[in-house]
Amino acid sequence: MKLYMNTEQDYTIDIFSRMMKRQSKHVLQAVDIPEAVTPEMRTVLVNWLVQVHEFLDLHEETLYLAVYLMNSYMKVHKIQTLFLQLLAVSCLFIACKMEEKLIPQPADLCFMMEDAFSKKELLKMEKKVLYRLRFELQYIQPLHFLRLLSITGKCPENVEYLAMYFMELTLLEADGAMIEPALLASSALSLAQMVFQESGILSPDPGGHVPLYSYSDADLILPRQLMGRAALRARSDSKSSWKKYSRGQRHRVSTGPAMSSPKHLSRCIGLL
Template identity: 45%
Template sequence: MLESEPLGAPVPACRSGSPRLAERLPGLSEPPGLEEALSTLGLEGERAYAQDIFTEVMVCRALPRRALPRTVTPEMRALVVDWLVQVHEYLGLVGDTLYLAVHLLDSYLCACKVRLRRLQLLGVACLFVACKMEECVLPESTSLCLLGAGSFSRAELLRAERRLLSRLDFRLHHPGPLPCLGLQAALAGSNPQELLLATYFLELSLLEAEAAAWEPGRRAAAALSLAHRVLGGTGSGPKLALYSSAELGALERRMARAALRGPAPGRAAVFLKYARPQRQGTSLTAARLLRHHPPGPP
């Protein structure tokens, strides 16, 4: 088992209707190009629900700003997330699975203490549950145990899964920043290169413990804005008037620093993943552009 001790009330996986963003939505009851953006995303048949989709995706609260349990440092958390990125890529899972797995990990860490020796088991349990939410074909639990190099058994994984579901009260739905990025990029008319670079910046943010307290929409907006400016885009970058430059600035700087850090020990998986030809060497391009042409203030 995870041998965890509760810290407080169950943490919902997603709390829709963020007051700060919701109060801005009346002015965006019909964002320009929303129906066309949905068509770009393959949702032509959902135009009647365009505003509902926009609200569901964009208005989702972040997790509470709570410190990690004393037994888990940001570096330890980054090691587990870095390993999850490798497993996720090895198994060929969809992008939403990775983001949901990390969200479940952070949700559990917000609510419970976890013994350090069980942190990897918790990560695998989060990935296993995320697969059941997002994947059409599930990886075998025994395969996940083998990827853990024998550090836990199938029975331990299933017990950890039950503990995770119980502690989160089965509240697993979470739109996450990846759908936010896709919607914002479609609304902004971003080109494929900008979207790929923004996806890289967004995935780098998974390694940051503080990212759990960043609203998914704001994190996606920061990644897209930074990609736009790094590639030489004019103006302050694409935005939906939900976030000011000041709200995006700190996030952009964190993403830029992470991209410049390169394949640091324990944080190399995302950089190496996006350095491959299949992803056009995006991480190498990002580091080069940031070194020689750092973006100005947002």
């Protein structure tokens, strides 16, 4: 399989193959989702975490890793709903240490929680997460698959950003944690291309998207529907990700011409 990478092409094939083999171990099952954390709780929590992440100007990988660590902790250890915010911030703190050059200070993170928890409580929760997860803190990022797809398919930057927007919305959904990272990325990019084509911004043949994976169109349907429905709700509810991707540095993809009418997206996921 030729990936057409500009640099380190020999290593890219090995890295890609390893990512594909290891990605399934990072997917949650339905039984792993704690019943005590309702879908509404999860949406509110991750929506707030997106706000904190953007305010601190952190890397995109940091957000995905933080949510993954939070999911993983709830899989292996019960958490009282009272401490969900503390867990989320502790996971973000750990993710920053893995992905960022400049690490937020614990006092700043406590301030983001309106000092509902102290620095001591934050550091104690950090230790609990590290212990329960046995310091297994890395996972296969869907963002990495998306970037590979975008490069090999020579996708326009606005299409890639719309795909990133769709993927980020799945962080708010428990079902999103049960989708393989490569399938998530493939579905997001596929949906972004479809929306741009439906709106008339891209021609029916956008030019050279080469699929990297063996997923069929049938495999992409359910993830695309999950993302599409989440995007329709995000616009009406003014979710943090919707606001984040309405900004100029992200091509305003959540509010731009392709997403200006809900009909475009609804047709792409089969609602019209």
